[in-house]
Amino acid sequence: MTRPLQFKVEKSLFDEDGVGRARAGRLSLAGATGQPQEILTPVFMPVGTVGSVKAVTTAELRRMSAQIILGNTYHLYLRPGHDRVERLGELHRFMNWDRPILTDSGGFQVFSLSALNKIDDDGVTFQSHIDGSSHRFTPELSMSIQKALGSDMVMAFDQCPPYPAKPEEVQMAMQRTLKWAARGLEVPLKAHQARFGIIQGGLYEDLRVQSAREITALPFDAFAIGGLSIGESPELMQKMAYFTAPLLPADKPRYLMGVGRPEDLVEGVRAGIDMFDCVMPTRNARNGQLFTSQGKINIKNSKYADDPGPLDPECLCETCTQYSRAYLRHLFICREVLSARLNTIHNLTYYVRLMTEMRTAILENRFDDWVKSFYTKSRH
């Protein structure tokens, strides 16, 4: 049987120690409908929490060239329920999205979002953040939920300890994550579904080394770095991603979970990461924080009240080509629904284009120059 995921590194850059770093790749998937899918990396995945990338339609996601989105297992399990989604044609059909979907394991939300969670070696008991009802996730159930959702990429159920945490706690979570990973692998998935293992180990290099060694020994199709971007400084996060990326196999996709700001994506790609996801472009859009080629803009600022110019003169999205900063500010001040839409379209377009630019720069052997130019412009 062919693997559901194939990955080809088209070009890889090496640092002065000969370690493989920034790379451009092609990720091929079997596809939920039998139609093969291809993703060009590095790639950013917009977050479609509960079966919708907040404020935008899937038609808009296609227009902005989003290649893959993420769905949250915890949220979809609670509402509308994974069995219901499966009955309605799985997540792709339910939300009208024909490109790939990655689902997380639900672990992160169980630990961070739900009330009163209780962890043991077998799984986690938690209360719903919606109605306080009691639920229990195990590695097996997480796989079954993701199987029902029919996503293209399935994440192992891991334990992400909070930050800061003592080395003993981080080590225990790491060991549990390893056992849970092995248990999850025993659960059959649908033929098109690829499996991602997750490296834990917090900010401890020795634990990262151990976790990477043990997890990558298991037959996963790709690997993710978990347990970062959970409260530590961006510098620490970037440093640990740079340390961990080369510990993962060079011939499989590397995914840095929950990251991040544009500069974090740049540093992630520089470290050798292929995939990213974050709520930042969508959430910040709804709060009026917009990313542009000249740096961040808070559209609420009164200096934009009479500004007839486009949000980002270098951007070709619907928002930047059709509306003025003055109009976008007005919509935000009036709390119009259209504000969330237009801002989200722009921020996601910015993120998608950022990744495309990095990919092109890698392929054209000018990534370092591109990075310099990025920092010069965005600190403008």
Added chain:
Amino acid sequence: MTRPLQFKVEKSLFDEDGVGRARAGRLSLAGATGQPQEILTPVFMPVGTVGSVKAVTTAELRRMSAQIILGNTYHLYLRPGHDRVERLGELHRFMNWDRPILTDSGGFQVFSLSALNKIDDDGVTFQSHIDGSSHRFTPELSMSIQKALGSDMVMAFDQCPPYPAKPEEVQMAMQRTLKWAARGLEVPLKAHQARFGIIQGGLYEDLRVQSAREITALPFDAFAIGGLSIGESPELMQKMAYFTAPLLPADKPRYLMGVGRPEDLVEGVRAGIDMFDCVMPTRNARNGQLFTSQGKINIKNSKYADDPGPLDPECLCETCTQYSRAYLRHLFICREVLSARLNTIHNLTYYVRLMTEMRTAILENRFDDWVKSFYTKSRH
């Protein structure tokens, strides 16, 4: 100088007393950019309160064949300010809408929405519903604001008494409306702007007759029926519209302000009305109330939780062709922004199509049959 508005009745139906009733027409406008515009009537105008039809883009409005939208003078005066809108290229350019716009006079919101308004013969002093700041509207200022906004159709500043009101109050408001109408006509507008006079008189037939006689003697391009749909029963509203419509010149457009439910539009067209506006399709959409060819649907209802079918099997809008009732219910329950969007696209499409169907039925001499079929299906 040519008039900024021309109206041609293409076909008119007559009741048993020989009174002209339902009609199909073509309304031609000079156009804000010098590009002539044509509107096929009867027509429904989506409400774009503060420079956006809530939750949808102007591209979507064009796709659903909306021919004209309405802007609220009161709201745009307060935020972002009419002078600012004018500096930014007037309302069309500000909100990226190249088809016609009608602006109301601000009168209705001043009386219904603002706190502590005080009316005298010269104008109205009121407090902003946003920050309590004090403002004063006069017929002259209302014209100046609408001139600055650059709308294609400008409404006279009228006094709409509340419901219920004594005949003396209604009569006084009616007389004031007449004087204000004459004063407004003295204020020069832009060359492309057409003027609408407003008939008041509440639910008193003699006052409606008098108001119609006096207002239609003034040189307006079109006439509106005001003071209805403000709390009286739908039956009383429909009866008074039916009474008042033939009092207005047959060769000029007739606009029934703030109406209404689909059946009110049907009865309005039957009475001889050409233009309508109402927040109902947009507001109800955001509350999960959807209009379909089989009657109203409350999408929150649990019976839709597993319903894979389209919202309205007869509708060809983006929502009905791409999403299931189950998905729409899920989005509504989760309060996703996308819920407001998809629901609004459907409801407005339903309203636009309702008007198109009536127009076609009138032109094809089968309006009475269409009305019967409408009531049979929607009471299904």
